[in-house]
Amino acid sequence: MRSMDGKRFMPRIFSPKNPHYHPCFIRENRTERRNPCTHTVHGARTMARHNEVTLYGQVSSEPLLLRESSQDPNSRICRVLSSFTVIRGIRDFGAKDQRMRLDEVVVMSGNEKIMDFMKEWHLGDIVSLRGTLITNDYNKSCTCAECGHTQLYKGYSAYVYPIYVRLVAQGYTPEQGLAELRRNAEISNRITVIGKACSKPAFHRHEKSGTPISSYIIDIERKYRVKEDLDSNRHDFPAIKSYGGIAENDYLAIEEGGLVFVDGQLQVRNYTRTFICENCGAEIQKLDNVTEIVPYSTEYLTGCHSMADVMALREQIKEQQEFQATQEMFAGGGYGADGESGEDS
Numbered sequence: 463m464r465s466m467d468g469k470r471f472m473p474r475i476f477s478p479k480n481p482h483y484h485p486c487f488i489r490e491n492r493t494e495r496r497n498p499c500t501h502t503v504h505g506a507r508t509m510a511r512h513n514e515v516t517l518y519g520q521v522s523s524e525p526l527l528l529r530e531s532s533q534d535p536n537s538r539i540c541r542v543l544s545s546f547t548v549i550r551g552i553r554d555f556g557a558k559d560q561r562m563r564l565d566e567v568v569v570m571s572g573n574e575k576i577m578d579f580m581k582e583w584h585l586g587d588i589v590s591l592r593g594t595l596i597t598n599d600y601n602k603s604c605t606c607a608e609c610g611h612t613q614l615y616k617g618y619s620a621y622v623y624p625i626y627v628r629l630v631a632q633g634y635t636p637e638q639g640l641a642e643l644r645r646n647a648e649i650s651n652r653i654t655v656i657g658k659a660c661s662k663p664a665f666h667r668h669e670k671s672g673t674p675i676s677s678y679i680i681d682i683e684r685k686y687r688v689k690e691d692l693d694s695n696r697h698d699f700p701a702i703k704s705y706g707g708i709a710e711n712d713y714l715a716i717e718e719g720g721l722v723f724v725d726g727q728l729q730v731r732n733y734t735r736t737f738i739c740e741n742c743g744a745e746i747q748k749l750d751n752v753t754e755i756v757p758y759s760t761e762y763l764t765g766c767h768s769m770a771d772v773m774a775l776r777e778q779i780k781e782q783q784e785f786q787a788t789q790e791m792f793a794g795g796g797y798g799a800d801g802e803s804g805e806d807s
């Protein structure tokens with residue numbers, strides 16, 4: 463499918479919650495969002511490829527059948543899209559209790575056999591699947607509440623492309639589903655990937671809890687050809703978000719182009735974005751979501767600092783902090799100097 467100016471057009475639906483949103487998205491130059499990712503190697507050196515997702519979830523939306531022509535209800539079904547509720551423990555990310563978290567993951571396929579299975583799914587069914595995580599850049603749109611102007615912004619979507627699916631049980635209520643997911647929490651939401659970091663991780667601390675957080679994007683070379691995607695898409699670029707000690711290690715170990723192995727879980731986060739209307743200058747609030755991989759362990763392969771380096775760096779930082787704390791204690795008027803407490807009031 464090519465338009466007059468040679469750019470490719472791909473019809474896509476990305477949100478099962480928004481079945482009416484069905485425009486043709488203009489394919490973006492993939493490198494734009496990921497700049498400065500210059501480490502994609504084609505041909506000459508191949509990197510280790512790995513991208514595997516295991517989900518055990520409850521179907522949370524009736525499967526959506528996407529047809530070749532949105533105008534013709536009898537045209538061939540080219541993709542089936544559904545969403546899954548999956549569960550994960552958050553014990554490893556700083557929480558002291560055994561809290562569980564639910565995430566809603568999008569699953570989509572264009573494979574005939576898999577589509578035949580997916581068409582039969584219904585709300586409440588329990589499904590086990592294995593697949594691969596696919597990402598796509600595309601233009602999202604937001605509309606100004608003041609003047610009605612609609613504008614586009616760059617976004618990306620992520621979905622799981624199943625390679626194997628199995629229907630485990632049918633017609634569970636949300637309560638029964640939750641109990642079933644809790645019993646199978648270990649296999650409900652699992653992803654392992656190998657990819658190259660597109661940049662050094664960005665590091666910050668959570669505003670309230672102070673938990674360290676690192677985020678970066680990795681470039682994963684595709685193992686499988688995704689039939690309904692462009693041939694030129696040989697790479698996926700998911701976001702990695704790490705917390706706590708892993709976040710500190712990631713920040714110290716990972717350099718641009720470094721190869722990492724991530725063993726983690728999928729996190730789907732909703733958040734509100736703010737844009738400025740191009741037409742009238744008013745603020746536009748838009749609810750958006752992002753799919754990220756939350757590691758519970760990361761191995762630093764080639765092009766990263768070793769764990770020995772990281773440990774040495776952490777030791778240095780600790781000594782520095784202790785030294786500073788000591789300095790502040792003495793400077794803080796411990797010897798009867800009044801008023802100057804070292805803290806600004």
Ligand SMILES: [Zn+2]
Pocket residue numbers: 606607608609610611739740741742743744
């Ligand atoms: Zn406006």
